[in-house]
Amino acid sequence: MAKSVLLISRQAPWAGIAAAEALDIALAAGAFDLPLSILFMDDGVLQLLDQQQPLALQQKDLSANLQALPMFGIEQLYVAQHCLTERGLAESTLVMTAERLDDQQIQQLIREYDYVVTL
Amino acid sequence: MSDEKLVIDGREIALDQDACLCCLDDWSPQVAQALAKREGIELTEAHWEILSLVQQFYTEFQLSPANRALVKYVALSLGKDKGNSLYLNGLFNGMPAKLAARLAGLPKPANCF
Amino acid sequence: MTTLHILNASPSTATQLKSCLRVVSIGDGIVLCGEAVQALRPGSAAAEQLLACQQTYHLYALQEDVQARAIDTTMVSVTLLDYPAFVALCVDYARVNSWT
Numbered sequence: 001m002a003k004s005v006l007l008i009s010r011q012a013p014w015a016g017i018a019a020a021e022a023l024d025i026a027l028a029a030g031a032f033d034l035p036l037s038i039l040f041m042d043d044g045v046l047q048l049l050d051q052q053q054p055l056a057l058q059q060k061d062l063s064a065n066l067q068a069l070p071m072f073g074i075e076q077l078y079v080a081q082h083c084l085t086e087r088g089l090a091e092s093t094l095v096m097t098a099e100r101l102d103d104q105q106i107q108q109l110i111r112e113y114d115y116v117v118t119l
Numbered sequence: 120m121s122d123e124k125l126v127i128d129g130r131e132i133a134l135d136q137d138a139c140l141c142c143l144d145d146w147s148p149q150v151a152q153a154l155a156k157r158e159g160i161e162l163t164e165a166h167w168e169i170l171s172l173v174q175q176f177y178t179e180f181q182l183s184p185a186n187r188a189l190v191k192y193v194a195l196s197l198g199k200d201k202g203n204s205l206y207l208n209g210l211f212n213g214m215p216a217k218l219a220a221r222l223a224g225l226p227k228p229a230n231c232f
Numbered sequence: 233m234t235t236l237h238i239l240n241a242s243p244s245t246a247t248q249l250k251s252c253l254r255v256v257s258i259g260d261g262i263v264l265c266g267e268a269v270q271a272l273r274p275g276s277a278a279a280e281q282l283l284a285c286q287q288t289y290h291l292y293a294l295q296e297d298v299q300a301r302a303i304d305t306t307m308v309s310v311t312l313l314d315y316p317a318f319v320a321l322c323v324d325y326a327r328v329n330s331w332t
Contacts, residue, residue: 047215068180
């Protein structure tokens with residue numbers, strides 16, 4: 001059986017290429033049918049924020065790309081609740097459905113996967 | 120493969136190393152016809168239906184679908200009769216994601232050989 | 233089924249340590265290397281955070297990084313590692329989470 005991967009995406013979409021690279025890993029895993037889930041944490045939660053306008057910086061629309069994940073078979077998305085709260089985003093609309101986890105649930109989540117990749 | 124050009128109505132259209140359009144705005148149905156001809160495909164209604172869906176996918180997600188994503192997207196839009204590998208392989212010489220993206224004027228899908 | 237967390241960034245400029253301490257499970261290991269060893273500096277805010285929940289995890293640090301930065305680790309319960317020990321440690325845990 002294929003090994004499962006938890007991808008922890010911790011960088012803002014504007015802070016260099018880490019967020020885009022994390023998404024590439026996810027899409028590649030999806031294309032090859034590998035079981036992968038994503039946890040958005042720290043500034044990574046900003047990737048899920050609605051109504052961003054990357055074109056203003058001539059950047060690709062990462063949040064549009066993210067919404068393709070279910071099409072690539074990546075259905076399990078999680079977001080760290082405390083990271084949303086810390087950033088004043090507890091009630092904000094997110095571009096896609098992600099299960100909100102507290103610290104204990106994140107600890108549990110990490111233990112469920114064969115590999116963890118943090119970007 | 121060296122970069123090539125298509126000539127349509129006297130207009131030169133540049134292709135990249137994957138035989139995809141260099142400039143997505145160059146796309147037109149005639150361009151699709153010409154690209155299809157290079158692949159030995161005669162475009163039918165069934166093809167156009169998929170090409171338009173692939174373009175819709177690109178507009179929605181800003182990326183070209185890999186095979187698995189294409190199958191799923193077609194299934195959601197047109198039902199499982201068309202959203203399956205067999206049907207799409209039949210239309211696009213066994214390389215549906217790659218060829219549909221190319222003929223729809225989109226970049227080559229990532230993670231696709 | 234424990235995890236080895238590897239941290240490499242300074243606790244004063246990065247959120248690695250803070251975030252890692254929130255999600256570390258009982259029995260996990262934390263390895264400090266590079267600038268992350270600054271968290272061992274006695275009396276620092278980061279050291280306080282580290283020590284506050286030290287019963288949860290095992291703490292390790294790369295010896296050469298500690299030595300180079302003149303950090304006194306006698307007050308802290310930390311296992312100092314050379315590279316072979318570091319490698320051996322990675323194999324001992326079910327998974328490695330390398331924070332970047």
